[in-house]
Amino acid sequence: MITEAPDGDGPCAIRFRRAVTALMIAGLLGSMVLLIVIGSADAFAALTFAGRVTGFLFVASGLIQGAAAAAAFDYWGKRRWKHSGAVTLTGALIALFTSGLLVFLWFEEREYTPYALTYFPLFCWSLWALWLLGREKAWRGIPHPKGFAAGVTATALLASTNLAYSAVYQPYSLPVQFAIDITFGNPVMGPGREIINLPVTIRTENTGKVASYILNSSYQVMGRSAAFEGNSSGLTGWKTDVKRKFDAERYVGPAREEIINTGPVIRAGTWLETGDVQVEQRVAQIPADAGYDLVRATTVIALLRKDRGKIGPEFEVPRHSWDPDQARFFECPPECEDQVLHSGRVVHNNNIVNVTREPRHVYSRWTTGKGSTRVRLTISPADSKGKASADDESYDQYGVFWVGSGVATVPFAALTNPAPE
Template sequence: MNLRKNSRDASRQRAQRALAHDRQPRVSLIAIPLALLLTTAVLGKFGVNDLLSAFTFPGRLTGAALVAVAFIALLGTAAVMDHWLWHRFAHSGVVAFFSSFVAFLTNFLLLSELLENADVIGYKVLFGALTIGSAWAVVAVWRTLAVIPTPKRVATALLATVVIALGNFGYQNLYLPSQREVRPTIKLTMEKPVPSNDHKAFSVPVDITLENHSEVSFNVLGTELHAMAQQVSLSPKDRLRRQWRADAEKWETFERTNPLSRRELRQPGQLVEAQPWMRYGEPIGANDTVNARVVVQLPMDTQYDQVAFYASAHLARMDRVSVERLHFKCYSWDSRQVPPCVKQKRDSDSIIYESSLRENNAIDAETRDPRHIDVYWQFGTQGANIMETISTADDRYESQTETNDRYGIRIVETGPVERILWDIKGKK
């Protein structure tokens, strides 16, 4: 009796295993083609958008690659159906396996990118499901693969070699060139001062040259030139070390950084003139040069002994982000739409401009919340400066590192370029 009972139990267990084996292909037959079809649709959408609107050639090449993967995933869907149902193509299992692996690898890489950068939760969930579905497809097809043209170990080694070679090619030829640092330069040149006809004032012409020696274009977020004037006298005897310390304690800003001099007595610099020297929002082309001239006027009997010029330009790399339309927003002294970091600077005022931003690829543009940029043209008695912030509609601000690295904001500065005024004042 016990032998008969054990035989019946074993038969029942074998029947249950067979039934589970029969059910597995039915579940796979629904889930795996669905995952591959969704992969085709989503990657095809991203790929076409990148192919048509990416800012750079690597971006468009990435779009073409996504379109190719979408086509491979679609081919894999048909191969899976033929491998399990139709049996019309002898090597449909091999095609299904390799197509599923390509879809899995692409979905996994995009999921890793989205987990780090995406804001839209739905896309993280979607690519998580697509990654699991395509991984399931790889395992399921591999287990049912009876014949493969070459041994499986050789096929696996070949596939790994191809993946490593493609990754190395993309890193060397696409990623590294996009990360290469490019930064224009600014040069300041002062011309000979020109006295007025009545000899009561004089002007100092200043030539500004911005040179872009790279293959990258830029959008101008803002430019400024400001002149700081100082009174400088000489001490009749050497100054003590504690007086040097007192000078060093005033180095709160670069404009207030005076030399630690043995004899010179310098008063804090005062802003005498500040102005932009390029129109905001204008592009600067690759290998382009921009020239401008500004004129600073002072009275002949000025109390100052020297004047120092500073110039800067804040630019956005056009291969990282598109500044859609930079326009005037408000004044800091006449608006409540000012962030706390600007309100804290009570000794300076700001003219504020804003623009929406578009990122350089369709995936980021689709999966991240829209960003906009605010540009603050700041001025006060201690000098002039430009500052920018990038944020979302709900006031989530990007860090300075993210602003520089992801959005390609570059700050180009020069100065001080100093001019002694004693020879001019001696002619009055």
């Protein structure tokens, strides 16, 4: 490490100045490239105003670093410009606070990312540069140097704090509002009155002001069978009913449900903008002698706020666990259920987060069985084999949420013997 200059203008002193100049310019140019690379992704592609402002601030800081590199060449050269030392000092302060911000955010997760190989050395370099510039009293030549140093330091601290807060901790300013309804239409008897064709309408509307990706969706039509008990002994089975998410009923014995129809509602990977309405029609075909007492339907949709992240186009392609050529996408014990997987890279809308974390992937699993249909989500790094890891991770930072409909219910008798209009 270069610490003290040789005296005089001899060969050693000249080599020292050249080495210091080269190190100072290299650090400032490295900081310039890093800030422009990080900022340009948000400045021209962020989906929020705050994200674009943050991006342009990073790009502007990078341009200042370029000017500081030119000033450093003059300061350790012929010093034709009296403020070159102050500009170089400003560049070193910018490098300290921006690289310090990135180092601070990296320590939250402590994951490997190639960008860490740039801002960790830059952080160490900035400490050395500030020490050297302080020893050289680089602020000489400007009026009120203490006020200048205090102003630059305070501004950098406030800007770094604000960037960290807006990048990681700022709560959502706009709520997500979706309206989902599932309704039954008029039943139609099939030929021979053996099959009941029951229309099901699922309507989804983005009633808020935030566009959202569809991560997965599912609807299910269930048939409930229960014996009528004329001589009631009270709500003796209410604990079992509540545990199975049934209503407690006095004159109905133990009930069971089975799936009649199920499937996704909206294609995964698409999105709904503000005001968009998606209407899907399904038809549940039920034997007229099925023996149900009630038919019920419900739906659920998992979404990701579009202002918090972007999903790669590969997410739209479904992967099936039972296909041998797609087994590489799954990390699943042999006894787990067959499932349909959607997976893709999710990029945070603030690039500061992306350069301080490992790449995240969103995994959305859809599976069904005799009892019910389930949708499961995971946002996490890929495992060591590049497969969908079974380890869950909090995905609040990416604005993932669930929206469900109410439960549509119709007596089975109304399907076989509709009431007269």
